[in-house]
Amino acid sequence: MTGLAACQHWGDLFMIRVGIIGVTGYTGGELLRILSGHPEVSVTYATSRYAAGQEVAEVHPQFKGLLSLRCSKFDEEEAQLKTDICFCALPHGESMNTVASLLGVGLKVIDLSADYRLDPGDYYQWYKKKHFFPHLTEKAAYGLPELYREQVAGSELVANPGCYPTASILALAPLAQENLIDFSSLIIDAKSGTSGAGRNLSPTLHYPNLTENFQAYKVAAHQHTPEIEKILSLLSGQPVKLTFTPHLLPMSRGILVTAYLRLKKSCLDNDIQGIYSQYYGAEPFIRLIEHPQLPETKNVYGSNYCDIAWRLDERTGRLIVIAAIDNLVKGASGQAVQNMNIMFGLSE
Amino acid sequence: MTGLAACQHWGDLFMIRVGIIGVTGYTGGELLRILSGHPEVSVTYATSRYAAGQEVAEVHPQFKGLLSLRCSKFDEEEAQLKTDICFCALPHGESMNTVASLLGVGLKVIDLSADYRLDPGDYYQWYKKKHFFPHLTEKAAYGLPELYREQVAGSELVANPGCYPTASILALAPLAQENLIDFSSLIIDAKSGTSGAGRNLSPTLHYPNLTENFQAYKVAAHQHTPEIEKILSLLSGQPVKLTFTPHLLPMSRGILVTAYLRLKKSCLDNDIQGIYSQYYGAEPFIRLIEHPQLPETKNVYGSNYCDIAWRLDERTGRLIVIAAIDNLVKGASGQAVQNMNIMFGLSE
């Protein structure tokens, strides 16, 4: 009836068998929601350390009646037998070994953690963990299809981007590609809903503390910073250091990124329009929002879209670029499924 | 990619052509969301008094890129040419004539207003409007598929139930059918998110007034009361007068209904379990929630499910039945599409 329910019994032949490693978190649940509506996929394996033996619908009660699947303890041989591809939705640091095991038994892997996104040096600096499989990081494709579709298509391992980097990089990629950004001026002020912080309890996320509250956190110290810098640097061919400040919104889903920069050469609004239109012209999940509208997180709620708009501040000569995504969809699970579609040659 | 996007280009032949009369409201937008994911349907006509000439995606910006459809001024001949069935999502009172026109040109109609749900006498008493087409009301099927699937299948006009009545009747129908309810004891305490109040601005719905606020309204005077009474009376073969109190929740979507009653004869928990299981056993959109879980509006957010649970209060001999729906889906647009599927013999 809804998209979800309507689709689920179609196409019984040649289904791709999918495993979800770490199904109990929010990204795991969102993977289930999206994959349940996917006509060419069957979720055949799901693991959880805490809920092994339970029905998935006990952990995510919204799926009662929609799914009949029991959580297993992770076992690479069972994964090998039961799946063609695994989504790894484990916490940063825990994903590293599991991904290596899955690749070792010949499976394709899409890793939603940060473990295969950064050079091992940056990884150590920002995550305070030594990386044991640097050769796998080298082979991983960075799963931002708008930038790296071909690499994703040809790779066995996709490092799915973080939520903040997805919004930030998509906001800036067309300008970076043209080498138009004066990176010494670049500031990203980002705001996220609380589901981005995951299912772990903390006083910050305790309802009475967070409702009617707003705050910055990890100012100039957030671990997504090097991921944004790395990709912008690759695109522009220049070293990039930027200031990144995340904030926590009193809502569940949605990221809005406000980026400030100076252009290397003077541009008119039409020039910028041209650059963005050309770069994203054919992209199915990028929407350029036309004046006087601006991106709103509500307009991308539950969808895989990234909405982008910009304004020239003529008084100061600065460009302001704003992008909105759903942190659990385009910022995590939706983009992961988009990558899977590319890896298997399906419609995105 | 999401269910929505994934489905929309399948099945080009034999598509049912659908019109939405009054597309700019929340139920209109929700119809679009659901129908966009429906593989056998094409929305070919949409009307709006205020937005005629505009793209639908200008009024509902979340559909930018998903839909290309322009709002028209309503014209019954255009509807006749372009559609097989129309959803009428107009305000109460305005729907009456439009529905009659559409039936007059031979179209099937699903009316989301209250105009064809009540006997003309009750309609006049609670809505303060004279009904001009009482003979059409007689022929209308009440669009609650769990109770009236056959009538819906055979009807040209479906009166789609209100949001509160959907949750309330589904909570109580199995007991009413068995004539087990002592109706003199029946109280329904209902709580709704704000989208139920629609898109019209009011001080009550002004954000700073409503956040961190909770209140009752129309106490013992809500116009959905006679609709609940009518159906429970038909099911039980008894006159029904009940107390109904709606409340406004500081959230967007979701209705939770808490019903209190005494049974005509003493029942054990198992007896009640048996009655509900038998009544709803095969229903695709009813979920009986098992102890110790209880319905939560979040678990039906965006879905067409109605979640139901009950508790016997042994100290007082009372039964408490709780039901949760998404007021815009099972409480309005989702149920309307379910009715359309039944009218055309599709999978619900």
Add this chain to the structure above:
Amino acid sequence: MTGLAACQHWGDLFMIRVGIIGVTGYTGGELLRILSGHPEVSVTYATSRYAAGQEVAEVHPQFKGLLSLRCSKFDEEEAQLKTDICFCALPHGESMNTVASLLGVGLKVIDLSADYRLDPGDYYQWYKKKHFFPHLTEKAAYGLPELYREQVAGSELVANPGCYPTASILALAPLAQENLIDFSSLIIDAKSGTSGAGRNLSPTLHYPNLTENFQAYKVAAHQHTPEIEKILSLLSGQPVKLTFTPHLLPMSRGILVTAYLRLKKSCLDNDIQGIYSQYYGAEPFIRLIEHPQLPETKNVYGSNYCDIAWRLDERTGRLIVIAAIDNLVKGASGQAVQNMNIMFGLSE
């Protein structure tokens, strides 16, 4: 500048020295907020198991600059030396011994827990704990000033009422006193903001789980039920068993109670008006809300008021009484300070 700040340096002589046992919870914080604005009180002692040694303003950062007070580990002799009265804001079960110790060293005590509110038998049945000081329970005054002002004035130990009982009993006391309630018909459907659940982390109170969500809990099993029954029974001289259903609102503060009942004899609206006006006429913190207005939790946010209104449902012969309080103020700390004022002969 605000009431808080404006008052705090007045009246240096004859200050009542107050201790707060368990200062780190929400009720502890709210006691601080209210007492900081009290011209005849000085908070001289505050204890916490977890934060002993820390400044109170570290635990409750909103008080930075307003308060300079360090948390101690509880010690009855230190309490005896430093205070005239202690507020005990400990969890149920933990308060029992501490209260007895404080009384033992000659202090007045206002206990915000449930430990001294119920007869030991009921206490054991609902809280699953044996009571070690039943003789103290007998001597405790139930701290609802509107009903028991004299007892509070003359007592060394006040059992401060629970949040749900405060709203429920105040809604019904005038009718119970007149013995007008048919108790077999009495149902209380209650809705509370999340601060009532306290500062302990739980998945239910995790922000992404609770925002845009609504649910019932402890249906027909909430431990505040016997407290309401006890007081209504004392007022009416009759045994009382009622159905009580609490619900959790997606907001921080506020309780709204909707009570349903039949009257023992037929009353007009004017009769009921007369009964409530006479009962509450001189009460400083009760407001009878006039038609067509209804109580809203926002109107009592942060204040010690209880707003009450009622409606006769003429179709069913039922009376509906609605009451709103701030669960942390009139439902806990505000009422506790009101009781302190009465114990010391101050203006309430």
Add this chain to the structure above:
Amino acid sequence: MTGLAACQHWGDLFMIRVGIIGVTGYTGGELLRILSGHPEVSVTYATSRYAAGQEVAEVHPQFKGLLSLRCSKFDEEEAQLKTDICFCALPHGESMNTVASLLGVGLKVIDLSADYRLDPGDYYQWYKKKHFFPHLTEKAAYGLPELYREQVAGSELVANPGCYPTASILALAPLAQENLIDFSSLIIDAKSGTSGAGRNLSPTLHYPNLTENFQAYKVAAHQHTPEIEKILSLLSGQPVKLTFTPHLLPMSRGILVTAYLRLKKSCLDNDIQGIYSQYYGAEPFIRLIEHPQLPETKNVYGSNYCDIAWRLDERTGRLIVIAAIDNLVKGASGQAVQNMNIMFGLSE
């Protein structure tokens, strides 16, 4: 009992008689809340165009029982008779004439609108209105006590700052005063709760549209920009043009400002600490938040505090300054009362 109620019957002699012109808005209501707790003030006059003749407690139901005052139509002679000072809480543009009238009959005035904050040229450019009383603007004190306490003390007319300028200027004043800011680098990314937008209905503020939503608005075009620039320019002795982007938070109260800048000379954290401590050392309503804490809007909810913290981003050489206020208190009515206290030589 609360600060509000406790204070209101003290000090009957030599009360300052206060008028509130435009009492029905949110700032009017907040003035009432604060002044009701003020021991040396009596609100003797309140006007409203829409609610003339009604009790103030009908418009602001939270004051029922606390206040007995009827709204009048504005009349300068009545104001002259009944008050010593008037707060003008009218919309921008409407305040201009009323303020002039009140000054004309010899009253002191605190104007909460923007009408007397800017040079007439800037006023015309940003508010699109001609100013009829430029000589009064020249005589107006800018009511930010931390910067202009002496001018406020000696003035008959105080232009009370806007909410965004209050937070922004307080965040940056110590650095501007020292002429340490490289203004070409200055960006202010600001986020406000919805009460800042006032009581006028709009689709943006319609509850279902705004909950779970976040968006920027008036990007590089907000009318508070020149107010911030003017004061920073006066402090630093330099022309200032900055980029200012406001955003709308899904909550009621609170502003958080995140400012980004480069310093003219290299500073250590200790240097900055010294500058802020010296500048604000004795200020009763400024709190410098110590590492690792950061300002949160919840910690200033309902209070007149401005909480400030900063971080040096060593990787980029940028300074990030964060400030939080309650937009209705320090950002409007609380600051207005603080100014009144200064004008009358009272404790702030």
